[in-house]
Amino acid sequence: MIFIMEMTPHRVAIITGASSGIGKACAWQLARGGYDVVLAARNESAIQNIADKISTLGVNALAVPTDVTDPQDCRNLIEETLQVFHRIDVLINNAGISMRARLIDLDLEVLHRVMDVNFWGTVYCTKYALPHILSAHGSIVGMSSISGKHGLPGRTGYAASKFAMEGFLESLRIEHLEEDLHVLVACPGFTATKIRFAALDAQGKPQGESPREEHKMMTPEAVAKAVFWAIQHRRRDLILTSEGYGVAWLSKFFPGFVDRAIYRTMAKEPDAPFGESMPKEKIPTSD
Numbered sequence: 001m002i003f004i005m006e007m008t009p010h011r012v013a014i015i016t017g018a019s020s021g022i023g024k025a026c027a028w029q030l031a032r033g034g035y036d037v038v039l040a041a042r043n044e045s046a047i048q049n050i051a052d053k054i055s056t057l058g059v060n061a062l063a064v065p066t067d068v069t070d071p072q073d074c075r076n077l078i079e080e081t082l083q084v085f086h087r088i089d090v091l092i093n094n095a096g097i098s099m100r101a102r103l104i105d106l107d108l109e110v111l112h113r114v115m116d117v118n119f120w121g122t123v124y125c126t127k128y129a130l131p132h133i134l135s136a137h138g139s140i141v142g143m144s145s146i147s148g149k150h151g152l153p154g155r156t157g158y159a160a161s162k163f164a165m166e167g168f169l170e171s172l173r174i175e176h177l178e179e180d181l182h183v184l185v186a187c188p189g190f191t192a193t194k195i196r197f198a199a200l201d202a203q204g205k206p207q208g209e210s211p212r213e214e215h216k217m218m219t220p221e222a223v224a225k226a227v228f229w230a231i232q233h234r235r236r237d238l239i240l241t242s243e244g245y246g247v248a249w250l251s252k253f254f255p256g257f258v259d260r261a262i263y264r265t266m267a268k269e270p271d272a273p274f275g276e277s278m279p280k281e282k283i284p285t286s287d
């Protein structure tokens, strides 16, 4: 239930994966920017709690429990938004999960799960929201990653899902080139959220710990501020770190160099599933 506070229509933004991390920060940021916000994720109590707090800013906030892997849930998300607010200006496809294992060790179900959330979740929400965003001359945002610009070892499924998302959104932008559809692909750098703790291992279990120094990372709030700026300025791409820019640019001209640099960097992660840190039992032997 939501009480609509005033009749002057605010612009309306839907954020998937709004129960934590970057999505939650985006919901707050857009609300501070005057948008009514719709929070979607599976954790119903988390999004309701965030929506209640956001409402104190004087905008309307609606929580719609949604599993983005279910097309019906995504359709319902859009329909509920329209019933309450009658318009959609921005859709931020942010819901995402990660994984960490070599393909050779990986249960293929893990790849399906990652693609279902990161890619298909984006497709379903975008498909149902598109006519309304076109009417509003609004924005569709994809929360990608630098692994949508160049592959990452141990993250085949994650990189594939982000490449797929970027190809999908780029094609959509061109399809509607003459209709003022704004499509933004945002690539945060490493950001301190729970994504690495929840990342799936080879068997599909959350790895439970982060292999990286989380305290040195960007904050979700910094990402949200930049995304909000990029929406306002109708930017096509947003890459949030100099390393990200470096990878995106160098990989066009020196892809082999980037392969080796990424391999060396990622191999230094504790328990990396390849390279020097690889647990000894994973190293193939000739026996």
Ligand code: NDP
Binding pocket: 016, 017, 018, 019, 020, 021, 022, 023, 040, 041, 042, 043, 044, 046, 066, 067, 068, 069, 093, 094, 095, 096, 097, 117, 143, 144, 145, 146, 187, 188, 189, 190, 191, 192, 193, 194, 195, 196, 198, 220
């Ligand atoms: P979090 O793990 O903090 O948040 C992930 C969000 O996705 C949660 O709100 C979760 O909600 C939601 N989610 C997961 N599965 C589903 C599902 N099936 N249906 C609906 N919602 C779902 O991670 P981040 O905030 O870091 O990640 C947000 C996005 O940013 C992701 O797309 C990620 O790939 C991208 N990104 C993150 C980076 C980082 O370093 N953190 C770097 C680059 C990109 P719930 O569990 O309640 O459903």
